Amino acid sequence: MEFFQKLFETDFMPHGHCYFWRPEILWPHVLGDVFTSLAYFVIPLLLYRFVKARPDVKYPGVFLAFSLFILCCGITHLLATVSVWQPIYRAEAVAKVTTAMVSMGTVGMLFKLYKPILAIPSPAQLEQANVKLNEEITQRERMEEKLRIRKESFRTTMKYAPAGMALVSPQGKWLQVNPALCKMLGYSEKELLRTDVAAVTHPEDLDRYQSTISELSAGMQEGVFLEKRSLHKNGNVIWAMLGISAVFDENDKLLHFIVQILDISARKKHQEEITALNASLEEKVKERTAQLQEVNEELESFSYAVSHDLRAPLKNMEGMASMLQDLYAPQLDENGAILIDHINTNAKRMDRLITDFLNFSRVGQQVLQKEQFDIQALFEEVYHELSPHYPEKKIDLQIESLPAAYGDPGLLRQVVQNLLSNALKYSSGREEIVIRVKGSDESGQTVYTVTDNGVGFDHKFQKKLFMMFQRLHKAEHFSGHGIGLAFSYRIVKKHGGNMWAESKVDQGAKFHFSLPKS
Secondary structure (H helix, E strand, O other): HHHHOOOOOOOOHHHHHOOOOOOOHHHHHHHHHHHHHHHHHHHHHHHHHHHHHOOOOHHHHHHHHHHHHHHHHHHHHHHHOOOOOOHHHHHHHHHHHHHHHHHHHHHHHHHHHHHHHHOOOOOHHHHEEEEEEEEHHEEEEEEHHHHHHHHHHHHHHHHHHEEEEEEOOOOOEEEEEEEHHHHOOOHHHHHHOOOOOHHOHHHHHHHHHHHHHHHOOOOOEEEEEEEEEEEEOOOEEEEEEEEEEEEOOOOOOOOEEEEEEEOOOOHHHHHHHHHHHHHHHHHHHHHHHHHHHHHHHHHHHHHHHHHHHHHHHHHHHHHHHHHHHHHHOOOOOHHHHHHHHHHHHHHHHHHHHHHHHHHHHHHOOOOOOOEEEEEHHHHHHHHHHHHHHOOOOEEEEOOOOOOEEEHHHHHHHHHHHHHHHHHHHOOOOEEEEEEEEEEEEOOOEEEEEEEOOOOOOHHHHHHHHHOOOOOOOOOOOOOOOOOHHHHHHHHHHOOOOEEEEEOOOOOOOOEEEEOOOO
């Protein structure tokens, strides 16, 4: 207490004695301390005003601590000036201790805040961050503008879409509905928004709908199409095709569902009509199949009757004519012998006709035994069987390298035999018979062509060419029954192929037939 009571007493020697009161030493010290203290009083004032004017400045306590420290320094320099003449060393000591304490406190604060202050961005860093922030703001504004345009576009699309569209909450509530959906279900927009999807879904389809929604909510599917029945406000059932997709945010949280709804009631009605029609057609096919089976059985019976009941009298007629010729030949004149010969010839001709007719009728019932085989060898084999019937004719036959055929070799032999037989027969009036056989692959089928230099035929009669008992030439000119080509045509058709011809009168003929490759 005595120290503080004598704080401003001058019982010491003034500091000027240390300078020997020499002006050149005293005044530099005095003026230096005066101006220093003056500066130290102004600096804290400016720092205080700066902190008050800039409330955004971080760590204002540092500025205040520096202000107090500098202020204490100013007081110390001022007391040092006074001590030159008035030795108030006790007050100067208190000022220095106070300055030291404030200085150490400031140092402690600086140590504590050194890293946070060091982390404060530099102006360049702030400028760079500001540029980046402006870019992000610009980008965000663009994204917001795009989002706004997209929302506006979606809102316009919903409003004018001809099909029903809606946004549905994860709980199944209608969030937005468009006019087309309201019209489809018979509700106003306000009425529909007060309900949920379950309220307008047929009870039998509700579980299936909710199961689909659960899968979408779990992210198991991006979107689905679903047919379900909806209920009109008047109670009528509407068949609808739903396209449902789930919308998630950046954290994979489900926001809502986008639902597109198309009325397919008319299509469903048509499907039901088609199903009923198909059932009716299947029933008719069964009936027709049964009828065909019955006809086939009758045809079998007829074939047996033809084979047995018609052939037996012919055989008897032929046998009796032969016996008559053998037993009574001496008593018969020339006309009688000729008549008996006509009986034998016509009986044999009738027998061949019956055989051809039976073969023709059985083609439709015959099961094909298809295989890949060498049809060129078949042409050559059949030709060697037929050519001896024309011993006096010069025959020029050329068979190109033919593609292999796929079909029933036994039945196709009949086709080859008929075509070569006709080529030889209708060209027999020429000095030299010329026959060409070639084959080619065309559009998944193999086409074979037999060309001759015979009498040909008028193209306008082509439709009759493949009909039963149709002949384009007189019997006295060329023998035959008019069954061979019809028989061949039926065999080729049964294989899934086709047969056609090209010709002009007296300019030969071309017969083509096609077979599937497999």
